[in-house]
Amino acid sequence: MTKLSRDDVLKLARLARISLSDDEIKEFQGQISEILQYISQLQAVDVTGLQPTSQVTGLVNVMREDVIEDYGMSHQDLLRNVPHKQDGLIKVKRMIG
Amino acid sequence: MSQWLAIDEIAAKVQKGELLAADLVEQALRTIHDRKEFQAVIATVAERARERAASIDAAVKNKRKVGRLAGVPFIAKDNFLTFGSETTAASNMLKGFHAPYQATAIERLEAEGAICVAKANLDAFAHGSSTENSDFMVTKNPHDPERVPGGSSGGSAAAVMLDMAPFALGTDTGGSIRLPASFCGAVGLKPTYGLVSRSGVVAMASSLDVIGPLTRTVEDAALVLDVMSGVDTLDSTTIPRDTDSYTKLNTHLKNKKIGIIKEYMGEGLNADVRDRVQAAIDKLQAAEAELVEISLPSLPLALAVYYVICPAEVSSNLSRYDGQRYGHTATDAKNLDESFSKSRDEGFGKEAKRRIMMGTYVLSSGYYDAYYRKAQTVRTKIIQEFAEAFTKVDFLLGPTAPQTAFKIGENASDPMQMYLTDIMTVAANLAGVPAISIPAGEIDDLPVGLQLMAPQRADRALLGIAKATERAIS
Numbered sequence: 001m002t003k004l005s006r007d008d009v010l011k012l013a014r015l016a017r018i019s020l021s022d023d024e025i026k027e028f029q030g031q032i033s034e035i036l037q038y039i040s041q042l043q044a045v046d047v048t049g050l051q052p053t054s055q056v057t058g059l060v061n062v063m064r065e066d067v068i069e070d071y072g073m074s075h076q077d078l079l080r081n082v083p084h085k086q087d088g089l090i091k092v093k094r095m096i097g
Numbered sequence: 098m099s100q101w102l103a104i105d106e107i108a109a110k111v112q113k114g115e116l117l118a119a120d121l122v123e124q125a126l127r128t129i130h131d132r133k134e135f136q137a138v139i140a141t142v143a144e145r146a147r148e149r150a151a152s153i154d155a156a157v158k159n160k161r162k163v164g165r166l167a168g169v170p171f172i173a174k175d176n177f178l179t180f181g182s183e184t185t186a187a188s189n190m191l192k193g194f195h196a197p198y199q200a201t202a203i204e205r206l207e208a209e210g211a212i213c214v215a216k217a218n219l220d221a222f223a224h225g226s227s228t229e230n231s232d233f234m235v236t237k238n239p240h241d242p243e244r245v246p247g248g249s250s251g252g253s254a255a256a257v258m259l260d261m262a263p264f265a266l267g268t269d270t271g272g273s274i275r276l277p278a279s280f281c282g283a284v285g286l287k288p289t290y291g292l293v294s295r296s297g298v299v300a301m302a303s304s305l306d307v308i309g310p311l312t313r314t315v316e317d318a319a320l321v322l323d324v325m326s327g328v329d330t331l332d333s334t335t336i337p338r339d340t341d342s343y344t345k346l347n348t349h350l351k352n353k354k355i356g357i358i359k360e361y362m363g364e365g366l367n368a369d370v371r372d373r374v375q376a377a378i379d380k381l382q383a384a385e386a387e388l389v390e391i392s393l394p395s396l397p398l399a400l401a402v403y404y405v406i407c408p409a410e411v412s413s414n415l416s417r418y419d420g421q422r423y424g425h426t427a428t429d430a431k432n433l434d435e436s437f438s439k440s441r442d443e444g445f446g447k448e449a450k451r452r453i454m455m456g457t458y459v460l461s462s463g464y465y466d467a468y469y470r471k472a473q474t475v476r477t478k479i480i481q482e483f484a485e486a487f488t489k490v491d492f493l494l495g496p497t498a499p500q501t502a503f504k505i506g507e508n509a510s511d512p513m514q515m516y517l518t519d520i521m522t523v524a525a526n527l528a529g530v531p532a533i534s535i536p537a538g539e540i541d542d543l544p545v546g547l548q549l550m551a552p553q554r555a556d557r558a559l560l561g562i563a564k565a566t567e568r569a570i571s
Contacts, residue, residue, distance in 0.1 A: 009454070016412060016457045017419070018450055019438040027447075032455055034513050039401045039459075042471050045478070052473030053480060054304060055334075056529030057291050057553065062333035077197055081423035092421050093433040 111168035118150035118168030125170035137255040145181030164209030172265040175216035176299035187231040188221040190444030200297030218252030226518040244502040247280030249273040254281040272522025275534035279497035279546020290529035291336040294329030302410035305526040315564040348565040350384040356391030361495035403523040405472035412456025497534040497546030
């Protein structure tokens with residue numbers, strides 16, 4: 001059945017933006033393969049005529065007015081948890097080059 | 098016996114000035130301190146709790162109206178955004194995070210005078226069934242410190258049974274309220290999907306996540322639900338609440354039709370747990386409830402469906418932790434891309450990473466239809482079987498878990514074995530139906546949980562039958 005290769009795990013890690021140690025890559029290779037093995041039992045289930053469910057209580061397109069509400073928070077309050085900031089802005093590393 | 102009265106009695110005494118909120122807060126903080134070796138609590142919210150207690154006591158003294166939960170201390174799982182302490186979700190990723198706003202559930206409880214005294218431990222980001230996945234510490238079961246309290250709301254369930262507060266809040270994505278309730282001997286309520294706003298709660302799997310109370314009695318759970326439930330414009334998935342109070346309970350058992358779930362009573366169920374569930378069934382029958390066996394043939398697929406949908410939604414929800422706007426950030430990254438991946442590597446624990454990887458896999462191009470879409474479609478099949486079952490019976494009954502609390506470390510190295518702990522709880526989340534775990538005796542001093550379920554939006558009826566069952570089997 002589905003057995004992940006080392007390259008498969010590295011590809012997933014890259015897609016998910018997580019750098020993994022060699023030990024973790026090895027560990028996940030086995031464990032995720034085992035979980036995939038378990039969930040592959042779904043492949044055999046007959047679902048003819050059924051639609052997929054993504055919302056269980058039947059709500060559709062819940063709309064509200066697009067209005068500004070004052071939560072009593074300052075710019076400074078909102079930046080409190082930002083790791084790197086400058087001049088009241090969030091500072092990130094260089095993106096290009 | 099608990100040192101706490103029923104929640105409505107505590108509030109009534111505070112309203113009359115017979116009890117001081119300040120004393121109740123001190124009593125909670127003292128108990129938390131005296132029992133800290135169980136590691137149920139990550140942090141106290143002492144300063145804010147004392148301030149709130151003083152203002153409630155002053156209001157009573159000045160004959161101003163105080164709320165339905167006046168002075169009642171509670172503990173919130175640390176994935177609820179709260180003022181007065183950090184909100185960490187028991188993760189290194191959110192260590193040091195100070196919430197800029199509070200969860201709607203917390204706001205509604207505070208509006209009625211309840212006082213948050215502490216934040217409870219959990220599996221980091223609520224990923225787990227034992228609270229061993231906390232990045233900070235392992236909570237111990239109040240009945241046996243060598244055993245797990247269940248998870249992921251293990252700190253909340255343990256805190257209630259250790260008498261640290263009259264109630265605690267948990268979240269339930271695949272059983273995270275009911276399983277620890279079962280392992281610790283508490284009452285744990287998972288309401289209908291959407292009945293309680295999730296605004297300000299760290300998201301795990303958004304089509305499954307619900308909020309609910311952990312308490313000592315069904316009546317206490319009903320009161321907490323009554324205060325928290327209802328539409329919230331900050332969570333567009335919320336549904337209208339009952340117009341009647343959730344505390345108005347119909348406890349008549351006579352002629353109530355209860356279906357015993359065949360798939361939960363067979364293979365894989367510990368024989369002693371089966372005996373306790375059977376004993377409860379016998380008592381319900383003696384009280385003239387009508388019990389019938391009922392089959393939901395696709396239930397054995399529920400865990401596989403869950404372990405596709407849950408990691409898929411987890412990987413999506415956890416993508417917001419990028420190390421830039423809040424949360425852990427890597428210090429030695431050379432560029433932005435490396436900052437993302439190193440921050441996530443350092444901030445996430447093993448289980449979060451495992452679920453992100455799994456979710457990324459089932460959502461990735463080429464596998465989406467085979468795994469994710471297929472799981473969503475089998476989910477429809479399970480929902481239909483619940484709907485059909487509820488045309489024949491009013492409620493469903495079974496064990497909450499196939500076993501009692503296991504030893505710390507017993508399943509730690511085998512994630513698949515750990516996932517199987519949730520085998521009887523995940524289906525209610527997939528179907529969005531309300532479910533409750535109530536204590537049904539003990540095996541070798543370890544509690545057993547009995548699970549009851551009802552159709553969507555029948556939360557009040559579920560609480561009624563649960564209260565009647567609680568009375569019949571105690």
